[in-house]
Amino acid sequence: MRTLYxxxxSGISGDMTIGALLDLGGDLALLEKEIAKLAIESEYKLESYKVVKKGVSATKFDVILTEHEGGHHHRHYSDIVTMINKAELNENVTAMALSIFEKIGxxxxxxxNMAFEKVHFHEVGAVDSIVDIVGASVLIDSLDISKIVxxxxxxxNGRIRIAHGLYPVPAPATLELLKGIPIQRTEIKGELTTPTxxxxxxxxxNEFGPxxxxxVEAIGYGAGTKDFSDHPNVLRALLGSH
Known part of the structure; x- marks a missing residue:
């Protein structure tokens, strides 16, 4: 059984997750091929490259929009479900991606305080978040991972500006998502864990803990966008077997 730890x-975001999975040995070409099945209206390209964060070599993953997203920026939950179901991804990838979007929705x-079906996504409805969520599902499936710890x-800590205005960190939706998950106190100012x-x-x-x-078969580091003065802003991922 292969386990991902x-x-x-330094928290977790969608791009950090993709970067770490690519650094573990995930295939960027496969990722591009599978993401293309989503038929996203906007033009974009995927980039993966090495950076050094406080002395740690890590993979940075970016979704670059080559045109303005315009009116497609805010997508309803039902639109995203339809997009994923029509994409002809494999059953496991589809189930993982839909599960993540349902949790966020x-x-x-x-x-x-609105009906689940009426939810429309702002930041998480954007192209980069759709790619991050479906892409993480694709790579986890391709690496034959059966358990995640x-x-x-x-x-x-602090404040962050989102579509609705200036919000405390963690943002309310992020905190709601983390109910039942052990969170850790830190004095760092800024958003470490995103809704994605x-x-x-x-x-x-599957479980949280040490x-x-x-x-250990492989170790990957996925870089975040921000830089902090006292630690490398990376997600470390370990792939191993029992």
């Missing part, structure tokens, strides 16, 4: 010492619905999750990262944890992680006893 997510060491979220239910969190948003509760925060905004995660460390406790630092969330950060929280959705991935809530939907896909690093399991297993034989």
């Amino acid at each position: 997510l060491d979220c010492f 239910r969190a948003e619905a509760k925060i905004h 995660s460390s406790p999750v630092p969330v950060g 990262g929280g959705g991935i944890l809530a939907a896909l992680v 690093m399991p006893s297993f034989t």
Whole structure:
């Protein structure tokens, strides 16, 4: 049995997850091929390259929009479900991606006191978040991972500006997603765990705790966008077997 351990010492986001999975040995060409099945209206390209974060070599993953997203930026939950179901991804990838979006959709619905089916996504409806969620599902499936374990999750402090205005960190939807998940106190100012990262944890992680006893086969580091003064802003992922 192959186990993935997510060491979220600097939090987790969608791009950090993709970067870590690519660094573990995930195939960028496969990712591009599968994401193309989504028939996303906007033009985009996927980039993966090496960076060094506080002395740690890591893979940075970016979704570059080559045209403005315009009116497609806010997507309803039903639109995203239709997009994924029509994509002809394999059954496991489809199930994982839909599970992540459902977790995020239910969190948003509760925060905004609206019907789940009526939820429309702002940041998470954007092209980069759709790619991050479906892409993480594609890579987890391709790496033949059967169990995911995660460390406790630092969330950060301070304020962040999102579509609805200036919000506390963690943002309400992120905190809702992390109910039942051990979070970790930190003095770092800024958002360490994003709604996409929280959705991935809530939907896909089987258990939370310290690093399991297993034989490590590969180690990957996925870089975040921000830089912090006292630690490398990376997600560390370990792939191993029992």
